[in-house]
Amino acid sequence: MSVGAIAPSSRYLAAAMADGAEAFDAIVEVGGGTGAITQALANRNPEARLVVFELSEQLADGLHARFPHAQVVAGAFHENVSVLHDLPQKTVVVSGLPFRSLPAGIVRPTVEALTDVLRVDQARRLVQFSYRLRAPFAAPAGFVWRRVCTVWRNAPPANVWELQGNPVSA
Numbered sequence: 549m550s551v552g553a554i555a556p557s558s559r560y561l562a563a564a565m566a567d568g569a570e571a572f573d574a575i576v577e578v579g580g581g582t583g584a585i586t587q588a589l590a591n592r593n594p595e596a597r598l599v600v601f602e603l604s605e606q607l608a609d610g611l612h613a614r615f616p617h618a619q620v621v622a623g624a625f626h627e628n629v630s631v632l633h634d635l636p637q638k639t640v641v642v643s644g645l646p647f648r649s650l651p652a653g654i655v656r657p658t659v660e661a662l663t664d665v666l667r668v669d670q671a672r673r674l675v676q677f678s679y680r681l682r683a684p685f686a687a688p689a690g691f692v693w694r695r696v697c698t699v700w701r702n703a704p705p706a707n708v709w710e711l712q713g714n715p716v717s718a
């Protein structure tokens with residue numbers, strides 16, 4: 549199984565990702581892995597509804613055991629997005645998906661599914677990390693990337709990005 553990472557995210561990267569998910573009523577995490585970021589999200593936002601998608605059934609089982617209050621969905625995000633039909637307006641999506649190493653045939657439907665969630669409300673955003681200076685994927689029409697910070701205490705160092713609807717094109 550390719551997870552696109554050398555090691556789970558450090559607690560410093562997890563904390564930086566959780567910074568972008570404060571004050572939302574629901575958090576959707578895509579690519580929960582072993583739960584490094586999930587833990588920071590759950591600690592920081594105990595009241596928020598938490599939905600975690602994880603492709604690997606084995607890792608999803610681990611997440612389910614570790615975070616019993618979360619809704620853990622095993623399988624590809626874009627194939628299971630229908631479980632998100634009743635999200636509150638104030639929803640943030642947090643992703644550890646390795647977009648630059650995923651097959652194009654997966655990237656396209658995944659980005660479409662993500663932007664469908666974001667388009668519901670201008671305040672929604674995607675918080676995403678990448679190991680490169682380039683944006684994780686090309687911003688879809690009507691959206692802009694903002695690079696929030698670089699987390700050096702991660703192997704390898706990672707950039708935290710936010711994708712949001714472009715107010716100019718709203």
Ligand SMILES: C[S@@+](CC[C@H](N)C(=O)[O-])C[C@H]1O[C@@H](n2cnc3c(N)ncnc32)[C@H](O)[C@@H]1O
Binds near residue numbers: 551553
């Ligand atoms: C780079 S790892 C990040 C894991 C964890 N969030 C962290 O930061 O340590 C990416 C994770 O995304 C999962 N994944 C890959 N493609 C996916 C997809 N289409 N839908 C849901 N999860 C996916 C992988 O199985 C892997 O656990």
